[in-house]
Amino acid sequence: MTVRDVIEPRWYMEIVESAPDATVMIDSSGLIVLVNRQTETLFGYARAELLGQPVEILVPLRYRGRHHIHRDGYFGIPNVRNMGAGLELSGARKDGTEFPVEISLSPLRTERGVFATASIRDATSRRAAEEQFRNLLETAPDAMVIIDRDGNIVLVNAQTERMFGYRREALIGKPVEILVPERLRGRHLGHRTGYFTDPKVREMGAGLELSGRRKDGTEFPIEISLSPLQSANGPLATAAVRDISSRKKSQEQMRNLLETAPDAMVIIDQRGTITLVNKQTERLFGHPREALIGQPVEILVPVRLRSRHTGHRVGYFTDPKVREMGAGLELWGARADGTEFPIEISLSPLETEEGTFATAAVRDITDRKKAQEQIRNLLETAPDAMVILDHHGNINLINKQTERLFGYLREELIGQAVEVLVPERLRSRHLGHRSGYFVDPKVREMGAGLELSGRRKDGTEFPIEISLSPLETEEGRFATAAVRDITDRKKAQEQFKNLLETAPDAMVIIDRRGRITLVNQQTERLFGYGRDELINRPVEILIPQRLRQRHEQHRSGYFLKPNVREMGAGLELSGLRKDGTEFPIEISLSPLETQDGQFATAAVRDITDRKSAQVKLTDYARNLEASNRELEEFAYVASHDLQAPLRNIISFSELLRAEVHGKVSDEADQYFDFIEESALRLQGLIKDILEVSRVNRMERRFSIVDTNACVDTCVAQLRPTLESSGATIETGRLPDVRGDALRLTQVFQNLLTNALKFHRADVVPRVRVEARRDGPMWEFSVIDNGIGLRPEEFEPIFEIFRRLHTADEYPGTGIGLSICKKIVETHGGRIWVESVHGRGSTFKFTVPDAATIVTPRLVNPQLVASP
Amino acid sequence: MIDVLVAEDDPAALHLTLKALRMADARIRTHVTRNGAEAVAFLLRQPPYTDAPKPALIVLDWNLPKVHGRAVPTVARSIDTTHDIPIVVVTTSDAQKDRDEAAHLGVNEYVVKAARFSDFAESVRDFTQRFIGSLPDGG
Incomplete structure (x- = not known):
């Protein structure tokens, strides 16, 4: 039987010959009835060597025994089977070599029964390509999972085995959902199906939060990129799976870090979308986190500033760098309730696998x-x-x-x-x-x-x-x-220079090194130098040679502790004129701080005249002291030697009168009275002089004195007079003063005695003592209703031995008020009288308050200082 | 007799003092010295006072010439035989420094001579009675 017997018409043969693949037709008993030229080429047989042979001649020896089973099976249910539908097949060439083949089968029914046509393709190159693809998969850093459109896994790499804990064989052919947590599988199925209806490349990180499931049931966060893959067996999908546990963790850490930041932290992506905020942001802006994530960051910016902010933001991403807080801009934030508040922002770029982000630290600067x-x-x-x-x-x-x-x-x-x-x-x-x-x-x-x-x-x-x-x-x-x-002050400095010229003394200004920097005309005149001869010269040029070294030391010392030293505060100095003559000078120093440094101003005064005056004064004081000592001596002598003869006169006049009384004449008896009265008056005068000199020499042993006690003492002594005349002395509450109690009592004694003594004939004396505060002093008044004084008498009554009345009218030596004056002045006070003639007098005097320290007035210091 | 030593340089004043002493007590026998040196010699029984009695009272002017009155109490108080003799200073000086000095040297009384004799005699009678006693009754 030939092929012509089997297949008619002839055109079928032509098709078979023109087919790209080797075509082999067999009958149901497995004998080859037809081959084409491609079969000869592929297997190395001549057509004649194949026709009529069992088809197993083309199958490797090791498969031949089982091949008929497949063949018989096929003829049992003959149908079209496409190439590549699963089986790994091999062909055997005439020379015994094997090679991978792909076979598609189709039945051919004829009147003579069923034949099978096999199209055989050499799969050597395709296998090699597949091998390469597989190797490629293995070198990929990610776990690679390839699924077919039914969702079954067709290929995985070693990374997949490691990541999910499955062996490769356990995954191939299984639905991909085996790698998805149970709770997500239903959803995943939907996604998968969707993907195959519109398959395209989807990159990693494009959105979904995904989880993988290991064989042991544990889950882990993954990221997936998908790409479609066309294959001979239909569309496939390649999934690259990446474990992002560690990244997730570091993200978590960063999030925690954000939470600990003191400022509100806002992270935005390049599009200005908020991707992360911390609690401080929620608090500061009043938005919950969910209301912020995914929103444009301008939600946090006042409406009026938003468009500007967008510009800034875009600008930032073109050149992202760290910008610190407070770098200029006045910024405002907007809270959820629409209120605005001043903020400060620092920006820093954040480079991640997902692109550039910007981290903004926001601080409320309202406070x-x-x-x-x-x-x-x-x-x-x-x-x-x-x-x-x-x-x-x-x-x-x-x-x-x-x-x-x-x-x-x-x-x-x-x-x-x-x-x-x-x-x-x-x-x-x-x-x-x-x-x-x-x-x-x-x-x-x-x-x-x-x-x-x-x-x-x-x-x-x-x-x-x-x-x-x-x-x-x-x-x-x-x-x-x-x-x-300091324009004005500068001007003042100019004026200062002018002022120097008007100073009465020679003014010399020196710098720290002792160089003369400024002098006035008086200096030129006093020392005989021209100004130009002095400026920049050491100041010692104006001082005698023998004193220069000491002066330099003083000068250095002065600049170490500069202070104002007034004239006459110590040193006896000498000046040296240009002509070599010396003259006594006095200097006052004052430091002068300027912006050019420290200077000293010396005012120099020629004290030649005063020196001689001083010598005179010293002599005078010495003389005064001597005569004062003599006066003292005199006073003592007077107390004894003047009084002794007087006493004798009085005593013997008295004794003589007793002897001759009534024996000479009445007139003679009267003479004795004259002698004794005169002598007694002389004795009183001597006593008063002594008293005055004693007050003058009074030592200032002051203490606190209760003037109430002084007046009480006087009133007690005057009681007999008061009782006999019906006179009254009225006193208010009197103060404590500083002074000598005995002497002050003496003042009151004199004034009160006078007040009672000089009364009007028909008027009962009434005296008041008052005091009022006058600064550091107390002013006492002793007011009487007596005969009063004429204004021209106000001053003279305080003079020594000044009497306005004869001894017959008012007895006394006229010493009382002058003693009062001395005492009051020794206390640093003064005494005077106010009076209306015929109506009464008020004697006033001042003494210092108990708390006051007194300097005496009008008292010769030499007299006070004497022992 | 009661021996009283009087030291006084002024004859007039001496006259008044002796008169006042006689008026005060008739038993008084006065011994007069004219300055401090003589008074001290009297107390020490130096020539010409080798037979001098121990006086019952010394009436002493303070401002004595040659040797000042202060020599008298100074010496008298330092000698066993005389340290108990009362000394009254009678003077015209009422200077406090004289009073103070006299008291310091052990003078018993300081009397300022009154201007009027009657007053003076009164004060002499007073201290005489106190230092040498009243006339004994019937004596």
Whole structure:
């Protein structure tokens, strides 16, 4: 039987010959009835060698025994079977070599029975490609799972085995859901089916939170990228699966980190979508986290600023870098309730596998703003122009005075480098100073050295003085500069120079090294030098050679502890004229602090004249002292030697009168009275003189004196007089004073006695004693209703031995008031009288309060100092 | 007789003192010395006072010439035989420093001579009675 017997018409043969694959037709007994040219080529047989042979001739020996079973099976249910439908098949060439084949079968029913046509393709190259693909899979870093459109796993790599804990054989042919947690399997099925209806590449991280399930049932977070794969066996899907446990963990850590941040932290992606916030953000903005995630970050920005913010944001991502807090911009946040609040933001880019993000740390600066407001208000009250700088040297804050002083508006200065206020020529130097200051900031007071200049907006310069103090804030270190315009002071310095010229003394100003820097005309005149001969010369040129060395020491010492030393405070100095003559001088020194350093001003006075006057005065004082001693001696002698003869006169007159009484004449008896009265009066006068000299020599042993007691003593002594005349002495409450109790009692005694004594004939004496406070003193008044005084008598009554009345009218020596005057003056007070003639007198005197320290007035110091 | 030593340089004053002493007590026998040196010599029984009795009272002017009155109490108080003799200073000086000095040296009384004799005699009678006693009754 040939093939012609089997198949008609002839065109079928032609089709078979033109087919790309080898075609072999067999009958139901397995004998080859037809082959084409491709079969000859593929297997190496000539057609004739194959026709009529069992088809097993083309099957490798090791499969031949079982092949007929497959063949018989096929003829049992003959149908079309496509290539590549599973079986790994091999062909055997005539030379015995084997090669992989793919076979598709189709039945052919004829009148002579059923035949089977097999199309055989050499699968050597395809197998090799498959091998390569498999190797590729193994080298992939991710677990690779390939599934067919039914969701069955067709291929996995070693990473998949490791990741999921299955062996490869346990996965192949299983639905992919074996790798999905049970709870998600239903959903996954839907996704999978969906994917095959529109298969395309889906990259990792594009959204879904996925989980994988290991063989042991544990789950783990994964990320999947999908790509479709067309194969001979239909569409497949390749899934690259990545375990993101560690990334998840680090994300978790970062989230925790965010939560511990003191500021509100907001992370946004490049599109400006919020991907992460912390609790502080929720609190600060009043939005719950869920309301923020996925929203554009502008939800946190006031509506009025949103469009601008979008621009900034896009700009940031084109050049993302770290931007620190407080770097300039005034920012505002918007809360959920629409209220705004001032914020500060620091930005830092965050590079991740998922792209660039931006982390924003947001700080509410409401309080700080408020504090700044307070500082600002405080600044406004300062008398000086106040400028606050940040550590970059930029002006952060100024007050009105600064605007006024420099001619700028606030807006023109804030944020500018402070050097805008410094003249151009000094700016680079200022920069150095400024940087130095922030390295070692401390308080520097005004006038501590540098000659400074400010520059107004209009370019004019003016002299200034600056004090600096550091200001530590949570935003870092600032410096506060108080700036004072010293134009006027400079002018005053000019005036100072002029003033020097008008000074009566020779004025010499020297620097620390003792060099003369300034003199006036008086100096030229006094020392005989011209100004030019003195300037820059050591000041010792004006001092005698023998004193120069000592003077240099004094001078150095003075600059170490400069203070004002007034004239006459110590040293006897000599000046040296240009002509070599010396003359006595007196010097007062005062330190002079200027911006150029420390100087000393010496006022030099020629005391030649005063020296001689002083010598005279010393002589005078010595004489006075001597005569005072003599006076003292005299007083003592007077008390004894003057009194003794008087006593004799009185006593013997008395004795003689007893002897001759009634024996000579009445007249003679009267003479005795005259002798005795005269002698007694003389004795009284002597006593008074002694008293005056004693008060003069009175030592100032002052203590606190209760004047009530003084007056009480006097009243007690005057009681007989009071009782006989019906007179009254009235006193209020009197104060404590500082003084000598005995002497003050004496004053009251004299004044009260006078007040009672000089009464009007028909008027009962009434006396009042009062006191009132007058500064550090008490003013006492002794007021009577007596005969009074005429104004021209007010002064003389205090003179010694001044009597206004004869001894017949009012007895007394006239010493009382002058003693009162002495005593009061010794106390540092004064005494005077106010009176209306015929109506009464008021004697007033002052003595110091108990708490006052007294310097005596009108008392010769020599007299007081004597023993 | 009661021996009283009087030291006084002024004859007039001496006259008044002796008169006042006689008026005060008739038993008094006065011994007069004219300055401090003589008074001290009297107490020490130096020539010309080798036979001098121990006086029952010394009436002493303070401002004596040559040797000052202060020599008298100074010496008298330092010698056993005389340290118990009462000494009254009779003077015209009422200076506090004289009073203080006299008291310091052991003078028993300091009397400022009154200007009027009657007053003076009264004060002499007073201290005489106190230091040498009243006239004994019937004596």
